[in-house]
Amino acid sequence: MKRFDNKVVIVTGAGSGLGQAATLQLAEEGAKLVLVDLSEAGLQETQQKVLAIAPQAETLLITANVADEQAVKGFVDATVEKFGQIDGFFNNAGIEGKQNLTEDFGIDEFEKVISINLNGVFYGMKYVLKIMKKQGYGSIVNTASVGGIRGVGNQSGYAASKHGVVGLTRNSAIEYGQFGISVKAIAPGAIMTPMVEGSLRQMGGDNWEEVGKEFVKPNPMRRFGKPEEVGYLVAFLLSNHADFINGVVVPIDGGQSYKY
Ligand code: NAD
Numbered sequence: 001m002k003r004f005d006n007k008v009v010i011v012t013g014a015g016s017g018l019g020q021a022a023t024l025q026l027a028e029e030g031a032k033l034v035l036v037d038l039s040e041a042g043l044q045e046t047q048q049k050v051l052a053i054a055p056q057a058e059t060l061l062i063t064a065n066v067a068d069e070q071a072v073k074g075f076v077d078a079t080v081e082k083f084g085q086i087d088g089f090f091n092n093a094g095i096e097g098k099q100n101l102t103e104d105f106g107i108d109e110f111e112k113v114i115s116i117n118l119n120g121v122f123y124g125m126k127y128v129l130k131i132m133k134k135q136g137y138g139s140i141v142n143t144a145s146v147g148g149i150r151g152v153g154n155q156s157g158y159a160a161s162k163h164g165v166v167g168l169t170r171n172s173a174i175e176y177g178q179f180g181i182s183v184k185a186i187a188p189g190a191i192m193t194p195m196v197e198g199s200l201r202q203m204g205g206d207n208w209e210e211v212g213k214e215f216v217k218p219n220p221m222r223r224f225g226k227p228e229e230v231g232y233l234v235a236f237l238l239s240n241h242a243d244f245i246n247g248v249v250v251p252i253d254g255g256q257s258y259k260y
Helices: 017-028 040-053 069-083 107-135 156-179 194-216 227-238
Strands: 008-012 032-037 059-063 088-091 138-143 181-188 249-252
Touching (some): 008 017, 008 107, 017 032, 017 040, 017 088, 032 040, 088 107, 107 156, 107 181, 138 227, 156 181, 227 249
Parallel strands (some): 008 032, 008 088
């Protein structure tokens, strides 16, 4: 018996990076998966990878923008319609936004990052928690960031949104524990995904790999994290093995957040 046999998990941002890595781990452990992303091509890629490792995995692909409340309600409704239950929710889609000093951080950019990273996470929790409360069970893992527990700099929108995700996590955790539901967050450090490559390119252009090497020098482990390392953590936190872990924010950063 695998940990996610007969379990249904929704993953947002499933078309790339951490969402894709968690999806593959969950698929290997038997989950039925609802994969949500803005990018249809990303979803197709993830589905192909899922079928390569778990040919009988059941998947539902939904192209949706998490910043659109009705679209979020739509993918939650579609999950219940197809599978009848929601055991786990990896509420993960997010963007970094352009890096800039606070005074130069455009209002439009700020609002865009908040609408996806914070409003999107809230909408997901709002609709999924309603279902989980009726069921009397469920686990939610929100993706915060080291930028949600420490100041990193040049990331007003990102910092505000990810600190907000930590607040939403703690607030709902204490509300919903009594209904058998746990709500957790992860705080990844620099994990080598397309998002991080994009931000290194912003800093270093074609020289981004060199910039990356400098960037990870202060990390106690002297390297970037790997997406699959986050996948293992998310699968554990969404599994029944982590039912009594509630309201926590788990850093996965090689120890860097203790060093800033
Ligand atoms: P990524 O860019 O590789 O993947 C993000 C995915 O989310 C993409 O497939 C993208 O299409 C999707 N997405 C973006 N906006 C969306 C929207 N509005 N609606 C639906 N889907 C949308 O990035 P990643 O590194 O895998 O990041 C995933 C999450 O992890 C984000 O919330 C990010 O802030 C967080 N995070 C990443 C790191 C890191 O080092 N990679 C560190 C800390 C936190």
